[in-house]
Amino acid sequence: EAAVTQSPRSKVAVTGGKVTLSCHQTNNHDYMYWYRQDTGHGLRLIHYSYVADSTEKGDIPDGYKASRPSQENFSLILELASLSQTAVYFCASSDSGAHEQYFGPGTRLTVL
Amino acid sequence: GEQVEQRPPHLSVREGDSAFIICTYTDSATAYFYWYKQEPGAGLQLLMSVFSNVDRKEEQGLTVLLNKKDKRLSLNLTAAHPGDSAVYFCAVRVYGSSGNKLIFGIGTLLSVKP
Numbered sequence: 033e034a035a036v037t038q039s040p041r042s043k044v045a046v047t048g049g050k051v052t053l054s055c056h057q058t059n060n061h062d063y064m065y066w067y068r069q070d071t072g073h074g075l076r077l078i079h080y081s082y083v084a085d086s087t088e089k090g091d092i093p094d095g096y097k098a099s100r101p102s103q104e105n106f107s108l109i110l111e112l113a114s115l116s117q118t119a120v121y122f123c124a125s126s127d128s129g130a131h132e133q134y135f136g137p138g139t140r141l142t143v144l
Numbered sequence: 145g146e147q148v149e150q151r152p153p154h155l156s157v158r159e160g161d162s163a164f165i166i167c168t169y170t171d172s173a174t175a176y177f178y179w180y181k182q183e184p185g186a187g188l189q190l191l192m193s194v195f196s197n198v199d200r201k202e203e204q205g206l207t208v209l210l211n212k213k214d215k216r217l218s219l220n221l222t223a224a225h226p227g228d229s230a231v232y233f234c235a236v237r238v239y240g241s242s243g244n245k246l247i248f249g250i251g252t253l254l255s256v257k258p
Contacts, residue, residue, distance in 0.1 A: 036187070063244075065245070067248075072153075072250055073250060074150070074233060074248040074249055074250040074251050075188075075233065075246075075248040076248075077245055077246070080245060090245065122187055122188070124187075124188075132178075132190050132193065133188075133190075133246060134190075135180075135187035135188040135189070136187050137185075137186055137187045138185075138186070138187055
């Protein structure tokens with residue numbers, strides 16, 4: 033089974049500060065995704081990537097950047113964190129053309 | 145683009161009862177459908193995936209029905225037990241110029257009481 037890990041598992045950040053969330057997968061998957069989860073909204077796609085050194089905008093990319101330096105690693109960057117970015121963030125990976133996405137355990141981000 | 149609506153947002157049942165969750169989608173070309181389970185403090189785990197050529201799929205106490213005419217997907221947990229308490233999400237797969245992605249429903253918080 034695919035293994036997706038995220039770090040940190042929780043973080044408290046100050047408004048205007050920079051936050052980097054990291055994701056690592058060990059199954060050679062091509063696709064990686066970043067979602068945020070908010071009550072009443074389910075999961076919404078922020079950025080995704082289907083190859084190293086390339087990222088694509090998802091449905092809610094504003095205020096976020098992504099970086100895919102290698103096939104295994106995918107980072108989500110909040111250059112200027114804002115209160116509205118308080119949420120739980122999930123990373124996921126999948127093989128190209130595969131049905132299943134495998135999710136990490138999530139990172140709870142609180143921006144004060 | 146594709147939109148997915150899920151209901152109910154909260155569902156409470158007694159142990160041994162059935163729990164029924166419905167999702168509707170808007171794009172008739174959608175072909176892949178998923179149900180995920182999220183336990184407290186954890187990521188999402190895939191419960192079942194269904195392709196559009198299937199109307200009904202059963203696995204381990206779960207029944208998924210797909211009504212393509214009404215663009216409706218449902219999940220039925222028969223004989224629910226407290227370990228089934230979790231948030232359940234439906235999702236559909238959409239294709240774009242830069243690959244594929246999932247669109248999720250808002251989730252259903254299921255509580256199974258002994």
